[in-house]
Amino acid sequence: MIIAEKKPIEEVIEMVKDFRKILIVGCNECVTVCEAGGKREVAVLASSLRMYFMNQGKDTQIDEVTLERQCDREYLEEIRNRIEQYDVVISLACGVGVQFLAETYSRFPVYPGVNTCFMGVTEERGVWSERCQGCGQCILGSTGGICPISRCAKRLLNGPCGGSTKGKCEISKDLDCAWQLIIDRLKELDRLDEYEQIAPIKDWSTERAGGPRRVVREDVRQ
C-alpha cells in the first residue's frame, strides 16, 4: 500500500489560516491502514484546527468527510453537492488522491494534509517500510523476491557494495542490507549459484526516468 505521514499541524495551519469554511476529506484506503489520513485522523485534525481558530477568536466552520477512495472519480462525486459551501479543502489522501480531488473540483483550493512517503508494508503497528518503487519492469524473479531497487540505498543490481557490514547497510545500522537479504534468501532456496549471473544494465525508461507513466488496457477499457 501507499504509506503516508501526517503533516505537522503547524504546517497545515499555515496553509489554511486565512480560510473560514474548511472541509477535511479523509480516505478509507491505504492512509487509513497506515493511520495517517483515515476517519480518525480527519477527526483529530478537525478538532486541532477548531481549537486553533477558537484561540485566535476566529469563527470558522470545519467539517469532516471520509471517502471510500480518492483515486476513483466515482467516490469523489459523493461530495459534489456539498463542496460548494466551503472555501478550502484539505485532503488527507496520498498525493494521488489530493491531485485527483483537486482535478475534479478545480475551482477549489485543495491542500495536502499528509506527506506521501512510499509503497510499503506494515512491519508491525507503527512501523512501515518500503518495498517497491514501481520501476515498471519487475526483477524480483532473479533476486530471490527481494527488491534491490527499493531496498538497497544505491539500488545496485549487482550488489552488495563494499559497505555492507554485519547484515546492515552502510548508511544506517537500523537498515538491513538488501543484498545480504538477497543472498540469504538465495541460499535458503538453494539458488546461491545464481548470484554469479551479472544483472544487465537496466532499462529505466519504464521508471520515473521515462516521464509520467500511463497504463492503457484496451481489453478492459469501456
Add this chain to the structure above:
Amino acid sequence: MSVKTPSRLEKILDSGQLAVTSECGPPRGSDPEAITKKAKMIRNYVDAINITDNQTSVTRLCSLAACIHLKLMGIEPTLQMVVRDRNRIALQSDILGAASFDIHNILCLSGDHQKFGDCPQGQNVFDIDSMQLIQTVRHMRDEGKFLGGDDIQRPPQMFVGAAANPFADPFEIRVPRLAKKVAAGAEFIQTQCIYNLDKFELWMKQARDRGLHEKIYILAGVTPFKSVGMAKYMKNRVPGMDVPDDVVKRMAGVPKEKQPEEGIAICVETIQRLKECEGVRGFHIMAIEWEEKVPEIVERSGLYPRPRD
C-alpha cells in the same frame, strides 16, 4: 593475460614485476598545486597514481581534471569513477574525455552513499552499477561502440580496474563477487585497506582455488595509520573496514609521538608478508593526506626502484 592497452601499469603487471600504485585526493578548491605537489613527492616511487572521485561524497575538484594535471606532468594516472553522480551519458562522455588525454587506467566504483558527504540532501544517480561500468568500459574499448550501439571514433584504450573488499559482509560471496567482476571484464583489482592479514590470505586462497589469480591482477591495498585515533576511527566508523584489536593495541602501545612510525612499520610489515602471498601482484598504497610517507614505505618494503621504460 596479454597486454591490451598502452597502459604502463598493465605492462609492468604483465612483465611479472610487482606493481606499486598510490592515490591522491583532489583538493576542495581549484588550486592545481594541491595535486601536482603531492604527485611530485611520489612520482618516482609508484607506477601509477589514482585520483579519487569525490571520495566519501565530499565535493572536490573532479577526478578527470586532476588526472589531466598528472598526465601533463608525465605521470600515469588512474581515473577513479563512481556511478553515484553520473548517468550512462555522463559516464561514457567522461570516459571519452579521459581517453582524449590518453588516460589509460580506470577504476570502476559504486561510490559511497551521499549521506556521508557535504551534500546529504542531494540526489544520487546509480543509473548503472560498478559491475556494469566495468562492462561499459570494456564494451567501449573492445567493441568500439557506445552502449547505444553506435560506433565510437577512436575508442578509449583503458586498462580496466575494480575494487574488492575482502572484509565486507557477507564473506561467503566475497570471492564469487570477485569472480563476477572478472566475468564483467575487470583486469586489475585494488583491494580495501588490509589490516586483517589472516582474513585477506583466506580470501586470496579461495580466489586461487578458483583460479581467479590467473585471470586478474590483484593489488593489495594498504594504508598506514598516523595514530591510534585513526586506527580506532577506521575500526569503528568506516563501513566495511576490518581492523583487528591487536593492531589497535599495537598502535596504543607506543607513545603518541612514536605512533606515526609504528603505523609505517605495520604498513611495511604488511607489504612484506603479502609479497609472499601467491596471487598478490602488487600494492596500492593509500596514504591518506600523508603522501610524503609513500617513498619511505616503498623503499623499506623493497619495492624501489620502480621499473623504468
